[in-house]
Amino acid sequence: MLQPGPTSDPDPTLTRALARDLNAADYRTERLRERWGTAVDAVLGRGHALPARRALAGDESALAVVARLFGLGEGVTEAEASLVFASVGAPGLAALGLVEVDAGEVRPRALIRPQTYVDEDGADEWLVVSDLDEAAWGGPLPEGHVLGVGRASLTLAGLQLSGAVDRALDVGTGCGIQALRAWRAAASVVATDVSERALRITRLNAQLNGVDGIQTRRGDLFEPVTGETFDRIVSNPPFVITPRVAGVPAYEYRDGGRVGDGLVTEFIAGVGRHLTPGGTAQLLANWETRHGVPGLDRVRAWVEDSDIPLEAWVIERELLDPVAYAQLWIRDGGTVPGTAAYDELLGAWLDDFDTRRVTAIGFGYVLLRRPARGRPTLARYERAPQALPEGGLGAHLGRALTAHDRLSALDEAGLAASTLVVAPDVTEARHHLPGAEDPSVIELHQGGGLARVLAVDPALAALVGACDGDLAVGPLIDAIAELLEVDAARLRADLLPRVRELVFCGFLSFV
Incomplete structure (x- = not known):
């Protein structure tokens, strides 16, 4: 079986060469959509690669070779790779930890996918390296898997407030997508993670996109930034509630190692002391309804217990029962329903929820702000399950905060x-x-x-x-x-x- 992707620091010279080759192949979202159609593009985003494979069959163009290798996670011939990646070469790709070369075949060890984004400065695109996904890996994911850009990542990137700031912090950076987004508005960005491989991939993605000014540090939550403050903090933390028992995979990209929603509790308790006056923190989170106490009420209590007074705007987008929640995350790890392994994991999740009398699990957006002066004036906890328009909410959230301040x-x-x-x-x-x-x-x-x-x-x-x-x-x-x-x-x-x-x-x- 293939080993996971990049395990050493990237060579900037090779990364720049790779960027030239990808650009020369016109490896962009729009071009891929033109090549295989919007319908195929939509199902690929849901993890179904077969229609895209069929669309590329027999296509020997540079775009098709790159898409098969790094978009779909399929092998190509060494001759094809050498022709398309003329600057970095197949040995260079291997040195970056992105492929294995064996007997004339080049097999991917990572994915590189273009990701379009839109903010107030306009639209652009990043090239994002991540580990092979479930379809390319061919089975349950390794626990150290570094996730690519998924729905949650895009949601938080779209939620990020705009407006220039001095220092930004990305807690639990993963592949670095939030750090890249924060860099658009911040003079400097610190990105942290417990996974050294994730930090290496973040550094690779920064280099690949010509981004300077992202510093990576290893550690849990706010440990790597003890005593430091930031104007903006963002986090798509490993908030997934996971049973703390043997046999349940502890995926680093989603499991923070705490019991229940303890990671989110700790984040809210500690974030205030790392915010400058007027600074904001934004994160995605899960919270449990326990002993009949609604999850939103528990989040309110966490905010009110902070030793640094915080303003809060919390939006609950989804509410799942324990069975549906467990099924969602068991399937996310690649375990197939109807198997003994699936039933064992489902039982472990339900036993875990029973110990805390959990009846529902909420998912939503948390926006916190340290008041620039005086006491907090914003404490808003609401449910918004309706479908939202396309595009990010960051500008809307910013306007709402400005309106609140004027109204106050x-x-x-x-x-x-x-x-x-x-x-x-x-x-x-x-x-x-x-x-x-x-x-x-x-x-x-x-x-x-x-x-x-x-x-x-x-x-x-x-x-x-x-x-x-x-x-x-x-x-x-x-x-x-x-x-x-x-x-x-x-x-x-x-x-x-x-x-x-x-x-x-x-x-x-x-x-």
Whole structure:
């Protein structure tokens, strides 16, 4: 069986040569989609490589050779590799730990896949090295597997706040995708991991993409940065809840070695002392509902127990029962349902959950901020299971934080004196019973952001519709009160708190 990929530090000269060869082959996401079609591309993203293999059959172009070798994890002939990788050569690929060369065949020891990203500076692409995936490996993954760019990685990369900062930290960097994303806005980045192989792959990916300014350090959680502070911390930590019993694989990329959701508890407890005033931390996490206490309430308690006061915005995206959660992660490791090994692992997971009386496991996004001054003013814990629009949420989260800060400085009179405008992605839907003149339901729909749908009454709908940047909120409410023949003071008291919510959520914005 093939050994895992890079196990030594990359040679910069060879890495630069490899980058030239990949660029010469035009090894890019768009070109691959053109070659095998969007439908094949979609199923490949879900781990099904056969349609892509069939699409490349008989194609001897440079793009096809690179795609077979490093995109699909298939062997190619040494002659093909020598022709396509003219700069680095097959021996150079082997020296980088990316292939094995034997009897005229070049077999991959790692994958290299192009990954498109979009942020406020525009769209671009990275080339990302990772270990062979399950399809290329041909069985359950090794425990030291270094994961490539998956759905969770893309989610967190899209969640990252924009805006230039001095220092950023990526905790549990894996292949380095979050560090690369953080580098786009940070003067310097520190990337940590418990796996030395992961750090080597991170360094290789930085070199491959011409990125300077990412420093790697080995260690658990915040141990490698003791006494240091950062303006921005990001982490896709190994948060997967795993039984601490013999026979259950402890995959480094997903298992932090703690009981239950203890890793996330520790992260939240320790992150505050590593944030500069005004600094933010963002992570993906799981949390358990235990003894009838909802997971979101437990996360709130962790934040409130922090010795450094923190603001929090926590969004629960999914909620799974213990059986579904266990099945998800057993299959993720490559163990096939219906086998004795699968049933044994499922039993271990369910026994583990039973010991803590776990009835559900939540997954979501955590955004924490150390107040620049004073006490925390943001403590928001919500569920958002709805489908989200394509593209990252980072810009939306940043605008919401800015809106929160401005709203916090305004009393009711100040808000009433403010002029607002409806966001361009907001639409209104009215639902009527057959034959009814007045709507029974009025909804505001958000096309971007968290794609919220809010039910509103006629007074709030009228106010939102009138927010065109001309008149302030207070006079608008007074006019609506006169139209509806209700008390203006009472209507203000009713609408202004809801206006605050609409501004934070992005339905309305300050002029």
